[in-house]
Amino acid sequence: MKTTGGTDAQKRRAAEAAVEAVEDGTVVGLGTGSTTAFAIRAIGDLVADGLDVRGVPTSFASRELARECDIPVVDLDEVDAVDLAIDGADQVATTDGALVKGGGAAHAREKMVDAFADRFLVVADPSKTAETLSRPVPIEVLPSARTTVAASVSDLGGEATLRRAERKDGPVVTDNGNLVLDCEFGAIADPESLAADLASLPGAVEHGIFVGLADAVYVGTDDGVEVDEF
Numbered sequence: 646m647k648t649t650g651g652t653d654a655q656k657r658r659a660a661e662a663a664v665e666a667v668e669d670g671t672v673v674g675l676g677t678g679s680t681t682a683f684a685i686r687a688i689g690d691l692v693a694d695g696l697d698v699r700g701v702p703t704s705f706a707s708r709e710l711a712r713e714c715d716i717p718v719v720d721l722d723e724v725d726a727v728d729l730a731i732d733g734a735d736q737v738a739t740t741d742g743a744l745v746k747g748g749g750a751a752h753a754r755e756k757m758v759d760a761f762a763d764r765f766l767v768v769a770d771p772s773k774t775a776e777t778l779s780r781p782v783p784i785e786v787l788p789s790a791r792t793t794v795a796a797s798v799s800d801l802g803g804e805a806t807l808r809r810a811e812r813k814d815g816p817v818v819t820d821n822g823n824l825v826l827d828c829e830f831g832a833i834a835d836p837e838s839l840a841a842d843l844a845s846l847p848g849a850v851e852h853g854i855f856v857g858l859a860d861a862v863y864v865g866t867d868d869g870v871e872v873d874e875f
């Protein structure tokens with residue numbers, strides 16, 4: 646499910662440009678994925694130079710990396726505000742900054758942190774951008790809801806596939822102990838409407854469509870960074 650079309654240099658450029666927005670004394674949401682990992686490492690470098698920040702990780706993996714980088718970490722329920730969140734995406738709509746996320750199965754916690762943040766910056770490479778979202782939409786589901794949610798997805802015109810683990814027999818289990826259905830809808834003409842439909846399914850914990858949340862998208866290219874504000 647991971648999308649790895651961009652180069653590390655592109656990802657790093659986007660991440661390091663976004664990290665320039667991190668201010669002293671703030672709480673920063675730490676997204677998940679290979680692009681955000683560059684941002685977490687860059688924040689770690691600033692912490693080593695004396696920057697005072699606390700990070701709110703969105704996954705086991707981002708928590709581990711933040712700790713490795715000596716970034717003090719706190720849970721979302723321990724802070725009154727998240728000043729800035731930096732997170733990656735599997736696909737970014739260039740028109741309005743709508744996203745498909747969840748390639749790392751972390752979208753439930755990512756959505757909580759990204760939505761709560763005063764400002765949410767997306768970091769991406771050019772392989773992620775599109776005029777219309779069309780990537781399969783991950784839905785985190787309670788284990789016993791996987792067949793009922795899959796049937797509802799089919800009623801909505803999609804096709805759900807249980808995400809399987811690459812290095813173990815069986816399904817991917819999220820950090821929250823749930824399963825993930827990757828749901829193919831083809832081109833998504835109205836992400837807001839599909840998001841509302843998916844949010845209403847009993848047993849669906851969270852889906853990977855992020856509408857109206859991104860404040861800016863940083864796209865790292867081979868020779869710079871393009872920034873779109875929304």
Ligand SMILES: O=C(CO)[C@H](O)[C@H](O)COP(=O)(O)O
Nearest residue numbers: 678679680733747748749751
């Ligand atoms: O949504 C995500 C994890 O749930 C990631 O942000 C998304 O998959 C992008 O990852 P990468 O930067 O490795 O391509």
